[in-house]
Amino acid sequence: MNTPPLTARDPTDASQRDTELALAKNILRIESEAVKALIERIDDLFLDAVDLVSVCQGRVIATGMGKSGIIARKLAATLSSTGTAAYFVHPAEALHGDLGAIQTTDVVVSISHSGETPELVRLLEMTRRLGVKTIALTGTPNSPLGTNSDIVLDCGVQTEACPLNLAPTASTTAALAVGDALALVLAHRNGFKEADFAHLHPGGILGKRLLRVDQLMHAGADIPTVTSTALFSEVIKTMSAAGFGMTCVQDADDVLLGIVTDGDIRRCLINTTTFENKTARDVMTQRPHNVKPDTLAVDALNLMEQNRITSLPVTDGDGKLYGILHLHDLWQTELF
Incomplete structure (x- = not known):
């Protein structure tokens, strides 16, 4: 497929300027409304997920493909930096030898907007066979991923911010927000303090600002x-x-x-x-x-x-x- 060449904005074209500014504002509006809509869905299921991770004797394994995989990496990083041991495991790699990184004492958090990502569904089958507890962050709770996980958190959005409604945008933002909520509520429950944050960030400017x-x-x-x-x-x-x-x-x-x-x-x-x-x-x-x-x-x-x-x-x-x-x-x- 031929990609059209990039063109610079004509500074004298006022209509182009207004159109692009309106588009940018609408993108932010869609994403902010997607996150706001999640608030009403935070219920006892969310607390069940917090309970499951808080009593976990192993680690949290975050996983996802494509853009959802990037969100999973962010979730693992946020959990680790706020006192909950977590790693990212690529679902495709897990099916080709890295499954050994997942132990029966772990909790797997799978992220997929459709809930039908083949690699994740296959990985779910393997983890369930091992007896590993699973949490799904998905926009489709009645999907194979949602219906076969121990806990499912609904991250669905009405539309993507992408003008074509194709590129994962609002959906990944929603999953990111729910992941942050999960990590930070866990940190609160575990009594995570500024001193703990400094201990886990000794080399960064944030850690230095929290030195005693x-x-x-x-x-x-x-x-x-x-x-x-x-x-x-x-x-x-x-x-x-x-x-x-x-x-x-x-x-x-x-x-x-x-x-x-x-x-x-x-x-x-x-x-x-x-x-x-x-x-x-x-x-x-x-x-x-x-x-x-x-x-x-x-x-x-x-x-x-x-x-x-x-x-x-x-x-x-x-x-x-x-x-x-x-x-x-x-x-x-x-x-x-």
Whole structure:
């Protein structure tokens, strides 16, 4: 078949512009209405699917052909990134040796708008023979795929967004939305939190934005500390050795009393002519800004920027000194 050559839009043709803008808007309208129509179909069957996956002792195997296969890959990726172990298995490859990747403890989620895709129907026969539980996401619940699956979720649409009503568009968007709903309700049920997300995304910018202070701070012997009675000379010595431009002041129980910064030293030099009897208590800033160990790094950075400071003491719930976070520690997070 000969494909007509591509032609650029004539910028002087107002009617072409209006036609194409109207077409684009209608495509988005059809797809958004397709997703909106799914809301009324979310019922106990959907919760049955959540139940089935939540008690699964193996993994979720997502599968589909063509465009539906791409949606299945996305579903597997979303499940994996939100705490549910999942893989994509190509149905044709499964029928030619990869069936061994599916175990009896797994749950298979098959995606097909027609519900008649030969490779999926054949794979369904094999998985049922193995005793594997199956969920179908299909636009045709009474299809072979729908009627032979343990649970079927209706993803049907009235029409595709494609002007020819041929290319999978609204139907794949609907399947994508239902898959996202399934994955995220599972994550909610499993108590998936920001910290879990960061653990599964250590290399991405999202994971870095979810790093906690206790993953970046200096602790133990690396924390510069003096007592409130430490002489001025000892304060200077401690600050110089640590290289943070500050030192924490704590009591005998390690409770943070204040901090002494380079700025505190300069102000003292301006207002005082003798330092022989000056102690840390005399020059420290009381009740300094501080954060808890589980504070997000991005929030600690925001606190630093708002108050124009470069170091933050880290304290526990009892006010005891737990660590020190310096602005340099945040450079590796690429939050700047």
